[in-house]
Amino acid sequence: MSHALPRISTPSQSDTRPVVSVRGLVRNFGAVTVLDGLSLDLQPGSFTALLGRSGCGKSTLLRTLARLDPAPEGAVQLPDERAVVFQEPRLVPWMRVLRNVTLGLRHADAEARGLAALAEVGLSHRAHAWPLTLSGGEAQRAALARALVREPRLLLLDEPFAALDALTRLRMQALVETLWHAHAPAVLLVTHDVDEALLLADRAVMMANGRIAADIPIPLTRPRRHGDPGFIALRSRLLAELGVDEEHLAAREPQPVETRAAGANPAPGGFALPAGAAAAPSL
Amino acid sequence: MTAVTATRGTGRRSLPLPAGLRRCAVPLALLVLWQASVGLGWISTRSVPSPSQILSAFWELTVSGELAVHLLVSLARVSAGLAIGVSAGTVCALIAGLSRRGEDALDALLQMLRTLPHLALVPLFILWFGIGETPKIALVALGTAFPIYLNLFAGIRTVDAKVVEAVSTLGLTRWELIAQVILPGALPAFLTGLRYALGVAWLSLVVGEQINASSGIGYLAMTAREFLRTDVIIVALIVYAILGLLADLIVRVIERSTLVWRPAFIKE
Numbered sequence: 001m002s003h004a005l006p007r008i009s010t011p012s013q014s015d016t017r018p019v020v021s022v023r024g025l026v027r028n029f030g031a032v033t034v035l036d037g038l039s040l041d042l043q044p045g046s047f048t049a050l051l052g053r054s055g056c057g058k059s060t061l062l063r064t065l066a067r068l069d070p071a072p073e074g075a076v077q078l079p080d081e082r083a084v085v086f087q088e089p090r091l092v093p094w095m096r097v098l099r100n101v102t103l104g105l106r107h108a109d110a111e112a113r114g115l116a117a118l119a120e121v122g123l124s125h126r127a128h129a130w131p132l133t134l135s136g137g138e139a140q141r142a143a144l145a146r147a148l149v150r151e152p153r154l155l156l157l158d159e160p161f162a163a164l165d166a167l168t169r170l171r172m173q174a175l176v177e178t179l180w181h182a183h184a185p186a187v188l189l190v191t192h193d194v195d196e197a198l199l200l201a202d203r204a205v206m207m208a209n210g211r212i213a214a215d216i217p218i219p220l221t222r223p224r225r226h227g228d229p230g231f232i233a234l235r236s237r238l239l240a241e242l243g244v245d246e247e248h249l250a251a252r253e254p255q256p257v258e259t260r261a262a263g264a265n266p267a268p269g270g271f272a273l274p275a276g277a278a279a280a281p282s283l
Numbered sequence: 284m285t286a287v288t289a290t291r292g293t294g295r296r297s298l299p300l301p302a303g304l305r306r307c308a309v310p311l312a313l314l315v316l317w318q319a320s321v322g323l324g325w326i327s328t329r330s331v332p333s334p335s336q337i338l339s340a341f342w343e344l345t346v347s348g349e350l351a352v353h354l355l356v357s358l359a360r361v362s363a364g365l366a367i368g369v370s371a372g373t374v375c376a377l378i379a380g381l382s383r384r385g386e387d388a389l390d391a392l393l394q395m396l397r398t399l400p401h402l403a404l405v406p407l408f409i410l411w412f413g414i415g416e417t418p419k420i421a422l423v424a425l426g427t428a429f430p431i432y433l434n435l436f437a438g439i440r441t442v443d444a445k446v447v448e449a450v451s452t453l454g455l456t457r458w459e460l461i462a463q464v465i466l467p468g469a470l471p472a473f474l475t476g477l478r479y480a481l482g483v484a485w486l487s488l489v490v491g492e493q494i495n496a497s498s499g500i501g502y503l504a505m506t507a508r509e510f511l512r513t514d515v516i517i518v519a520l521i522v523y524a525i526l527g528l529l530a531d532l533i534v535r536v537i538e539r540s541t542l543v544w545r546p547a548f549i550k551e
């Protein structure tokens with residue numbers, strides 16, 4: 001695994017052409033307009049967090065970028081090498097883990113690639129297991145390996161850690177960061193967790209009313225810690241952008257983050273805040 | 284009719300008896316009780332023969348080769364009928380399950396036909412096909428096609444849509460998606476259908492063989508009635524029962540070998 005140097009984000013990489021370019025994207029469900037002229041560029045190798053209230057259309061945007069939905073109105077430029085990880089692992093239960101990972105690969109050495117990807121996510125020992133015997137975290141790592149093995153230029157993550165317990169989530173966040181450094185895909189991460197966005201991304205985009213309402217660079221050095229002054233300042237800024245009243249939240253701070261039920265929608269505002277977890281995640 | 288097979292836990296098995304033997308325990312106990320009742324004179328041997336009488340009738344029929352002949356004829360009918368019925372049901376389910384247009388064309392018609400008790404078609408089949416092998420095989424085929432169709436169709440349509448969606452991002456061709464994901468996903472439902480179909484197949488055979496047959500287990504029973512041989516009738520019934528059990532066993536073995544990925548079957 002090649003470790004790139006910890007990088008400081010440089011949002012103005014104007015010399016490179018964006019790997020994703022969305023212009024004037026419109027998507028309606030019946031009378032409801034979910035995406036309303038949305039525009040967004042993603043630079044190659046950038047890590048972007050997508051935030052917004054529940055139901056604001058984050059998954060809809062992601063599905064459009066994954067080409068899971070019929071072609072919408074507006075111009076969308078995408079790389080061919082795309083991969084998606086959903087909130088659930090979505091492995092095929094009747095294929096062993098390795099087969100799941102290599103599914104659809106056309107390379108002659110698909111199996112070796114699959115094994116390498118599984119090794120990267122720390123799942124070599126489960127390569128020949130049936131998916132239904134994996135733990136939630138293991139299954140999600142297998143899903144990550146399945147995405148990674150395709151060497152995507154665009155990696156789409158739709159709340160991939162939301163159903164995991166707090167400790168596993170920290171491990172997965174660290175893993176995703178490592179993998180991102182090693183493979184440098186452009187990542188678009190949908191999350192409800194402001195701290196997760198601040199730990200991982202070098203840019204946070206907020207969705208509201210079917211558009212990008214705010215685009216905030218996160219120029220923090222890595223590895224990042226919850227307690228750093230820059231972290232705390234940006235956290236306040238993001239929460240303010242999201243319209244979350246921080247003092248109101250502070251009153252509920254003692255509530256630990258893992259009380260969020262797996263798969264359930266978080267607090268009415270749609271955001272969960274870990275209570276002062278100060279340690280940087282480690283594998 | 285459900286498309287869901289019950290999964291059986293294998294955790295607290297104390298004796299390593301084969302499943303078939305365990306399932307025979309209660310019938311065996313009843314058999315002992317029966318012999319005792321006849322032996323003690325509680326039941327008249329004229330209406331109900333004792334198990335030992337049945338056994339000797341069984342032995343006679345076996346030694347004379349009569350039983351084997353009838354058994355083979357019956358098995359041939361059931362196999363032919365099943366082969367036709369299962370194929371037809373499978374083809375229809377694939378057409379209707381995998382395409383909207385196929386569903387529009389087939390499903391309403393088949394759902395309508397399935398409400399018809401197929402055994403009621405016996406008079407019509409005799410008129411159409413005469414009294415040879417054809418009506419008997421046709422009866423089995425008709426009876427077995429529907430459980431296969433209904434279960435496989437439901438199975439194809441209920442394959443986890445989220446998994447299919449995820450797989451659709453992996454660059455498989457439509458055919459690969461069907462062959463590797465959708466059909467294996469529908470297999471448990473197909474096997475449930477197959478188990479129903481086997482039950483229906485024997486039932487159809489019993490009815491079919493009692494009309495104008497000159498061979499087969501059903502014919503054996505009908506002629507035994509004319510000679511008041513209750514022991515032979517019961518031999519015929521037992522043969523039907525054993526065949527039914529065997530068929531069930533075969534499906535279980537198929538399930539065990541094809542559904543290894545299910546937690547209930549996983550032995551690691």
Ligand SMILES: Nc1ncnc2c1ncn2[C@@H]1O[C@H](COP(=O)(O)OP(=O)(O)OP(=O)(O)O)[C@@H](O)[C@H]1O
Pocket residue numbers: 029034052053054055056057058059060061265
């Ligand atoms: N297939 C569909 N048909 C009709 N309405 C839909 C469909 N998919 C999504 N919607 C609606 O579009 C809106 C946006 O949904 P989307 O799943 O994109 O929200 P989200 O931002 O991902 O929310 P969450 O954070 O809760 O996951 C919602 O109001 C939803 O009800």
Ligand SMILES: [Mg+2]
Pocket residue numbers: 058059060158
């Ligand atoms: Mg969503």
